[in-house]
Amino acid sequence: MDNNPPQVVVVSPAPSRIPPGSCPMCYNTNWSTTFTCCGWCWLFLCFPFGIICCCCLRKKKCSKCGFMVN
């Protein structure tokens, strides 16, 4: 009668291979910059100074899946 020791399966967490600066959804590294609605409002209401606010309120958007980074 074999007395097999219990097999210990070490499940190591898979290392995240997401390169820095890439999309967490599709690992795409191409980003497009979009302005928020609030940014556009500032742009039109406070032109030309609203351009600064508009630039501050822009978001990074994945050009592949559309994932937006705040």
Ligand SMILES: [Zn+2]
């Ligand atoms: Zn993406």
